Amino acid sequence: AQSVTQPDIHITVSEGASLELRCNYSYGATPYLFWYVQSPGQGLQLLLKYFSGDTLVQGIKGFEAEFKRSQSSFNLRKPSVHWSDAAEYFCAVARGDTGFQKLVFGTGTRLLVSP
Amino acid sequence: EAQVTQNPRYLITVTGKKLTVTCSQNMNHEYMSWYRQDPGLGLRQIYYSMNVEVTDKGDVPEGYKVSRKEKRNFPLILESPSPNQTSLYFCASSLWGGSNEKLFFGSGTQLSVL
Numbered sequence: 001a002q003s004v005t006q007p008d009i010h011i012t013v014s015e016g017a018s019l020e021l022r023c024n025y026s027y028g029a030t031p032y033l034f035w036y037v038q039s040p041g042q043g044l045q046l047l048l049k050y051f052s053g054d055t056l057v058q059g060i061k062g063f064e065a066e067f068k069r070s071q072s073s074f075n076l077r078k079p080s081v082h083w084s085d086a087a088e089y090f091c092a093v094a095r096g097d098t099g100f101q102k103l104v105f106g107t108g109t110r111l112l113v114s115p
Numbered sequence: 116e117a118q119v120t121q122n123p124r125y126l127i128t129v130t131g132k133k134l135t136v137t138c139s140q141n142m143n144h145e146y147m148s149w150y151r152q153d154p155g156l157g158l159r160q161i162y163y164s165m166n167v168e169v170t171d172k173g174d175v176p177e178g179y180k181v182s183r184k185e186k187r188n189f190p191l192i193l194e195s196p197s198p199n200q201t202s203l204y205f206c207a208s209s210l211w212g213g214s215n216e217k218l219f220f221g222s223g224t225q226l227s228v229l
Contacts, residue, residue, distance in 0.1 A: 009155075034217075043119070043205055043220030044158075090157060101146070101165065102173065103218070107157040 004093050006106035013081050014114050021076040021109050023091035032094035033074040034103065035065055039087045047089075050074065061085070086113045117142045121206050121221035128196055129229050136191045136224050138206030145211045147189035148173070148218070149181065151202040158205065164189055165211075196228040 003026045013019050025031055032051050036044040048059025055067040065076045074091060088108045095102040119140045128134055140147065148163035150173075160173030164183040178200055180192040189208075193200060204224045209216035 036218075041222070043207075043222050044218070045220070046217040049217065101163060101171075102160055104174075105150075105158040107155055 004091050004104055004106035006089075006091055006109050008109045009107075010110045010112065012112040012114055015083050016080050019076075019078045019081045019085070019111070021089050021091075021111070023074045023076065023106060024072050025074060025091075025093045026072065027093055031074075033065075033067065034092040034094070035059065035063070035074075035076050036090045036092060036105075037061075037087050038090065038108075044090065047076070081111075081113055083113045083115070086111055117219070119206055119208055119219050119221040121204075121224050123224060124222065125225045127227045127229065130197055131195050134193050134196060134226075136193075136204060136206075136226070138189045138191065138221060139187050140189075140206075140208040140219070141187065142208065142210075142219065143186065144208035144219070145186070146216070147183065147206065147208045149179070149189070149191050150205045150207065151175065152205060152223075153202050161191070161204075193226075196226075198228045200226065201228045202226060 005024045034049045035047040037047050038044045047063050048057050050057050050067050058064050063078050067074050088110045090108045091106040092103045122137045145166045149161040150158040152158045159175045161179050162173050162181040164170045167183050167186050170181050206221040207218040209218050
């Protein structure tokens, strides 16, 4: 069965520093991968998605993610973090056994930004 | 403005008292889904619907019901709520639920069952 692991529950980054959030997935075929962000008191918003092609995908708000099949990873990166990036970040994989009608979410990583 | 609207935002109830959380989208989306979010568990899917009168179970459907009588509405029904259903609930929609569609989320409903 498909699963998603986000090994870091919390990460603290200084404003202006670079960021990398880790995501590992378990899926037999080519996965369909997503990163969502949840700001406090809000619903989730899609940052970026990967289906095929270039393994480095660009998203909104200056985020990017790289798909590495050999490592079963889809890590999210940002070169310079802003205080407004403080939020919870969820990696997700679309379940192929359901015709991609379902998403499996990771448990999330909470990003704290220090001044 | 394109949006998914959930009501209420906050709800406190007692065990066994039936309740409904409403969800409405104004984007003519075919696919709608309910998730619950619990600390340390992320989001887990409760039910989803591919279109009017077409619904299916997600990963944690026990204790919940849904209906899809109109395309825009997808209410979540708890017929006999229990304390383990205390959670943050999200409704989401997408154009047709395929692999290349992003989900649009509502702002959430925080439910407490005493």
